Amino acid sequence: MDAKERNGSVSNGEDRDVFILAIESSCDETAASVVRNGREVLSNVISSQIALHTQFGGVVPEIASRKHIEKINQVITQALEDAGMTLDEITAIGVTYGPGLVGALLVGVAEAKAIAYAAKKPLVGVHHIEGHIAANYIENPDLEPPFVCLVVSGGHTHLVIVKDYGVFEIIGRTRDDAAGEAFDKVARAVGLGYPGGPKVDLAARDGNPHAMEFPRAKVVGSPYDFSFSGLKSAVLNDINKAKMTGREIPVADLAASFQNAVVEALVSRAVSAAKEYGYDRLAIAGGVASNSALRREMKQACEKEGIRFYYPSPVFCTDNAAMIGAAAYYEYIRGTRHGWDLNAVPNLKLGER
Secondary structure (H helix, E strand, O other), rough: OOOHHOOOOOOOOOOOOEEEEEEEEEOOOEEEEEEEEEOEEEEEEEEOHHHHHHHOOOOOOHHHHHHHHHHHHHHHHHHHHHHHHHHHHOOOOEEEEOOHHHHHHHHHHHHHHHHHHHOOOEEEEEEEEHHHHHHHHHHHHOOOOOOOEEOOOOEEEEEEEEEEOEEEEEEEEOOOHHHHHHHHHHHHHOOOOOOOHHHHHHHOOOOOOOOOOOOOOOOOOOOOOOHHHHHHHHHHHHHHHHHHHHOOOHHHHHHHHHHHHHHHHHHHHHHHHHHHHHEEEEEEOOHHHHHHHHHHHHHHEEEEEOEEEEOOOOOHHHHOOOHHHHHHHHHHHOOOOOOOOOOOOOOOOOOOO
């Protein structure tokens, strides 16, 4: 793959634009996007279910699946209209096929297969986490592998070396709760509601990050692994003690102190890994990558160590189809094609095919 191909200007050596119609339905966002050459987003339509699931305090899988079925055709039609394109002009169909909620994934996979079959287009299945990593390519034209990427979301906390497009080495992962999961549980316990990440971030802005000292767990023998279960339990214990004794819970201080503990664990490991493995580029991805404290602290740490820091805009951090289109493009030019037997794989591992 030459330099022009690597940065997304051509496909397989041909001077021809590649247009990916991408579909994402792994959780509670129904999304479709048209992406040109893996870097240029022509449309990005997202139908969010947050308001629907808020009343239940979290995502209800069956409800999410039904809502995907209701919205997916509308979202895809709108994505094509916004891009000013027809299906005939699309090069390939990209779709998330794992990991995620199996019912939600099946809606997107079935839709993508039907469109690809009817329009006689290649079908490219995409790993959801690969999509989050690829979100960094959209707004950073100078970013190319290899680099280190910290993936932080509601279901995943991974420290990954991106060796090439679609080629990954996981050097660290959570041993229990993902960072985003811990945010959601703490937010629910303190009464901030769902979704927890943005609400903790907002509350923390008025708090003292050093008001309470919460534990920072380390995994013996695995310096780049994460553990947030103990931190979450410590926060929940503090909340329960306050309720039992009638003590007022300082929500802003608690949120800021909890967030500070999570951010410190994420930043320290990511920067240490970049230094030890000899990479001068570090990216973050996933829903928690939109957290203001994480972005601020990571930027400062990278500047101090002479590491170039990359991050997507918030709209490309949370689940969206543009990131799937970016990842699908690089899979497409690598020759990845899927057949009509493509199925949802809810526990798909990064790097699996």
